Amino acid sequence: MPHLTPGPSGTYASTPSTQDDSDIDDTQELLLRSRHHARRFFTGFLDFAFKGNVLEIAFGLILASMFTAVVTSLMTDILLPPLSVILPLNKNLEEKFAVLQSGESGKGAVYNTLKQAQEDGAVVMAYGVFLNRVLNFVGVGFVLYGMAWGYQLASKDPIIKRTVKCRYCRKEINEKARRCVECTSWQDGREDRHF
Known part of the structure; x- marks a missing residue:
């Protein structure tokens, strides 16, 4: 039964074999092919990971997540507290909630914080958290638009079409x-x- 054996140039050639050592030859052939495919897979992965745009995309995603964290902190820690003082909110915006159903403490329980209501098992609508996230989204959008607009003015490259x-x-x-x-x-x- 003929089978393929690797030649000196890395190509496979068909050679006759006897029935006794055909199992050994088939195993060796399978090992050589799997080693060759594993090497090709690994070198292909290295080409993909380090020579393509993957590093640029990864850098962009990391930079975008850090940028989002900075703008979120700007909105939550710098801009929203004065807004809470100007508007009669009496608390930070994130702590605004409405109790839909009381928890284990029973009907008429008063909760001072959102965490306290959730720990008691009350059903709450945390509209302050939602409004905070909406304001963060709008803030990130405005900051990105401002950066794109400034870049477009400085470089004459049309980003905003x-x-x-x-x-x-x-x-x-x-x-x-x-x-x-x-x-x-x-x-x-x-x-x-x-x-």
Whole structure:
């Protein structure tokens, strides 16, 4: 029964074998192939991980998470406490909640903090936490837009692309587009001249 054996150049050649050592040869062949595939898998992974855009993407994600943490801290620790003083909130915004159903203490229980109500088993609507997260989202959006706007002013590189509606299909397209990407009509009025 012929089987493949590795040659000196790394190619596999077909050679005849006897029935007695065919099991040994098949095992060796399988080991050689698996070693070859494992080596190819490992070198492919190294190429993917260190030569491609994976490091750039990882750096961007780490930087984005740190940026989000800084802006969240700006909103929660710097901007929202004065807002709580100006508006008659009497507490930090995160501590605002409504008790929907009392917990183990029974009906009419008074809870001073959200944590106290949750520990008692009360059903609460923590609208302060939600509003805090919405304000954080808006804050991150404004800061990112401000950074993109500042970068665009400094470098003349258009990051923020203005859009207009296509005259024919009403889809949003770039304001500098000559043709619509949706309906492929010309935006300079050529379509009107043919009719």
